[in-house]
Amino acid sequence: MTPDQALLVIQDWARFPHAIHFTPHAVQRMRQRYVKKSDVLHALRNADSCEPAVQGRWKVTGPDEDADDLTVIVFFDFDLLVITVY
Amino acid sequence: MTASRPEPRAHCPLCKSRKIKRGTFTDSQTIAGVRFTAEVPADVCGACGESFVWINDVGDFETAVARQLALRSVCVGEAFKYMRKTLSLRAVDLAELFGVTPETISHWENGKPDALAFTLLGSMVLEYIEGQESIRERLRALRNPVAPRTKPVRLTPISARSEVHPAKQLDVTAQPAKPKKRSRSAA
Numbered sequence: 001m002t003p004d005q006a007l008l009v010i011q012d013w014a015r016f017p018h019a020i021h022f023t024p025h026a027v028q029r030m031r032q033r034y035v036k037k038s039d040v041l042h043a044l045r046n047a048d049s050c051e052p053a054v055q056g057r058w059k060v061t062g063p064d065e066d067a068d069d070l071t072v073i074v075f076f077d078f079d080l081l082v083i084t085v086y
Numbered sequence: 087m088t089a090s091r092p093e094p095r096a097h098c099p100l101c102k103s104r105k106i107k108r109g110t111f112t113d114s115q116t117i118a119g120v121r122f123t124a125e126v127p128a129d130v131c132g133a134c135g136e137s138f139v140w141i142n143d144v145g146d147f148e149t150a151v152a153r154q155l156a157l158r159s160v161c162v163g164e165a166f167k168y169m170r171k172t173l174s175l176r177a178v179d180l181a182e183l184f185g186v187t188p189e190t191i192s193h194w195e196n197g198k199p200d201a202l203a204f205t206l207l208g209s210m211v212l213e214y215i216e217g218q219e220s221i222r223e224r225l226r227a228l229r230n231p232v233a234p235r236t237k238p239v240r241l242t243p244i245s246a247r248s249e250v251h252p253a254k255q256l257d258v259t260a261q262p263a264k265p266k267k268r269s270r271s272a273a
Contacts, residue, residue, distance in 0.1 A: 019092060021129070021138040024111050030144075031115045034167070037145040038174045065176060081099050081138065 006058050007050035010074060014044035019079035026082045035085050039064035043072055057083060091127070095138060098131035105132030111139050113147045118162040121263040122151045124256045142252075148172055149253035153215055154260060156208030166204055167195040169211050180207075183225040215251045 001009075013020060020041075022030075030036070047062035057075045064070040073083040094106045109130035114123040126147050128137040152172035155165040170180055170191075177191040184191075184203055194200060210221050 017141050020141040021095075022141065022144055024128070024137050024139065027111070027113060027139055027144060031113070034164075034171075036148055036171050037141060038171065065171065065174065075099055077099055078096065079099075 003050045003052065003058075006052075007047060007060070009076065010044055010050065010058065010060055010080065011047065013076065013080040014041050017041055020082065021079060022082045023084070026084050029085050033086070035064065035070065039066075039070055040072055040082060040085060043070040044074075047072075091140060091142075094129045098134060098136060099138075100136050101131060101134040103131055103133030106130070107132055109137065111137050113139075113144075115147070115151050116263040117151065117155060117168055118160050118164050119263050120158075120160065120260050122154060122258050122260050124150060124258045126256070146252040146256060147258075149211075149215060149251070150256040150258045152211045153253055154258055156211045158260075159204070159208065161199055161201055161204045163195045163197050163199055166199040166207060169207050170195075172211055173207075173214055182229060183222065185229065215253050217251070 030040070042065045043062035044060060045062070047060045049059075049061040051059045053059045053073055055075075057073050059071060059073055061069055061071045070085060072085050075081045075083055094108060096106070097104045098106060106129050109128050110125040111128035112123060113126045114121055116122070124147055126139060126143045128139045128143070130137045149172055152169045155169055170177065175183075177195070178188045181188040181191045184206070186203075194203065206221065210219075213219065213221055
């Protein structure tokens with residue numbers, strides 16, 4: 001799968017977020033950085049960059065609700081898993 | 087806001103094991119020196135031990151914390167920003183609703199908020215949890231006045247809401263936060 005294809009799939013998941021899960025590590029990072037669920041969804045929906053990362057993961061960068069850049073590492077197969085945010 | 091919980095995952099996306107069971111995860115957030123914690127539902131892999139927290143549970147915890155901030159009147163900039171973001175309001179949109187400049191909102195969020203503005207925002211959070219937005223609508227109407235209606239207004243009885251928002255059911259505890267330890271940052 002190319003990064004462009006992956007980005008489209010990820011943006012689709014973010015538009016219908018019922019099947020998105022977070023690892024505890026991602027949740028902890030969000031709490032530390034005051035990043036909210038809505039920021040993650042906003043960044044994924046409006047992502048402008050998607051690069052392959054290790055172990056089949058994708059590094060997606062987009063603006064949060066306050067237009068600050070947010071990077072989200074995700075993994076998807078049957079649903080979308082947020083691994084971490086920064 | 088209260089979509090039904092999906093079935094437990096068929097397999098762990100990390101180790102591919104099918105030993106997935108229901109469990110919990112201790113979520114916590116520190117705002118203005120107060121640490122809020124709650125046990126939120128999670129799917130747990132019996133093989134690798136990794137947990138998976140459903141997006142709505144992540145959001146419900148955030149809403150529960152915002153509710154506590156509103157109820158406790160934690161009138162500090164950090165709490166103000168947290169409550170604004172819970173409502174998914176951009177600073178510029180809130181500024182428009184409150185009739186102030188975005189710079190004023192930034193000033194409040196980075197320092198001491200205006201007490202009345204804090205109370206109003208807190209009321210909007212509490213209303214949001216009840217599934218209502220009347221304060222927001224009234225503020226909008228104040229900012230965009232329209233000609234008064236000349237036709238009579240038909241009133242309908244208010245029906246009691248039976249649905250309770252999960253944010254009100256989450257048992258959130260609050261305690262003074264421990265001083266931060268120095269630690270290396272990790273992605």
